[in-house]
Amino acid sequence: MSLQPRPGILDIKPYKPGAADAPGIANPVKLSSNENPLGCSPKAAEAFKSASAKLNLYPDGGATKLREAIAKANDLDASRIVCGTGSDELLQLLGRAYLAPGDKVVQSQYGFLVYRLVAMQSGAEFISAPETDYTANVDAILEAAGDDARIVFLANPNNPTGTYISHDEIRRLREGLHATTMLVVDEAYAEYVDEPDYQTAFDLADEYDNLVVTRTFSKIHGLAAVRLGWAYADAAIIDVLNRVRGPFNVNLPAIEAGIAAINDVGFQQRSADENRQGLAYLRQQLAGMGLEVTPSVGNFVLVHFSQTPGKTAVDADAFLTKRGLIVRPVAAYGLPDALRITIGLEDQNRQIADALREFLAA
Structure with a gap:
């Protein structure tokens, strides 16, 4: 092609947002993009x-x-x-x-x-x-x-x-x-x-x-x-x-x-309260399984996995996806052994904890 962009533009890898679909799952739980699980005001x-x-x-x-x-x-x-x-x-x-x-x-x-x-x-x-x-x-x-x-x-x-x-x-x-x-x-x-x-x-x-x-x-x-x-x-x-x-x-x-x-200050407060409870629950549950969780003050946690075949972050991501639980791989950030998991509603947090407990025990 004779028309070329400015030097360096084609070196850019477009930003890839968190996944939203799980093959074969009609209504997956999306915990990949740090969205508010309560919706909006x-x-x-x-x-x-x-x-x-x-x-x-x-x-x-x-x-x-x-x-x-x-x-x-x-x-x-x-x-x-x-x-x-x-x-x-x-x-x-x-x-x-x-x-x-x-x-x-x-x-x-x-x-x-x-x-x-x-x-x-x-x-x-x-x-x-x-x-x-x-x-x-x-x-x-x-x-x-x-x-x-x-x-x-x-x-x-x-x-x-x-x-x-x-x-x-x-x-x-x-x-x-x-x-x-x-x-x-x-x-x-x-x-x-x-x-x-x-x-x-x-x-x-x-x-x-x-x-x-x-x-x-x-x-x-x-x-x-x-x-x-x-x-x-x-x-x-x-x-x-x-x-x-x-x-x-x-x-x-x-x-x-x-x-x-x-x-709508009330909605903001409810969102913060819901997140605080979910964050504490998920950190406690995951740490109790022996997973390393980076202390987070946001609406997500960074969870680190081993490099043991079958127990890696890639394996965990695939395991969760098959169960309709979508989280965020972060290899693009230089963290290939970790997954970022958004804090969801109480039931969604429990599903994540239960699934990861099953994954680690398999």
Whole structure:
């Protein structure tokens, strides 16, 4: 073919989402994508349905009412919020706006795969800093970043490990990075965390003009299907993102559902409570079987398997799939001996535990 894309584009392996089907199983239990097992807020669902009466209209290009609702719920400045088609789009926009071929991008060793895609799409150099016990190591990130990193991506909590670093460590990271390095703190799972030393980085985005915080409606709000996310940063960064995003990048039903979701605090609390109980149960059950489970504060667990033939992560995944239980292999993250399992409803968690107990005993 005579027409070729920019160098490096064909080296990109497209992001592969969690599987949704199990061959021969009519209604499998999907625990592969960290979705909210409670669904979404009934108020959000009703708002989405009501929006169907206005599908002939363009949405508000600035998502003004949604930004105002987000700002009120989090005590933030609405003018310093930008909304996107999932937080994924906002990560892509940061790459489009701030990365050039040859720039350096750094993440922790087992960081979210999309960060690598953002770097490769821009022709940037990508470096993964070693982790300690599957947890981001600030010193290692600082060493990898040096004085010339353009962007450092940090998921806190991290996907797929479920680990986090404290607010003090986030501050130490920001203060240790060069002033020309942007720090992007991806807080997709922040609403699930119940740890005394965890704190959102919103205050650091107020303090530093080179720190961005991203959030999503896909997890605790249960709105993964509508693709909705947002970012909070210094006004200058938000101005840049508004210049490179599409003029109507967030659709009207998503805006309406998002406003209802952010205001339904009761649903968010129920989701967090359900997850807390399920997380504790699954960690206790799996550890009791002798499986290594990385301590998680998200809505999933990372479970490690042996390399013994017949008892590997690949074997476990196949065993679960045959029983209609779909989980997430994470070899693409450099974790070939592990599976990521989303916390489901009580019965679903019990099914996973029972199936893995049977697998290990076979």
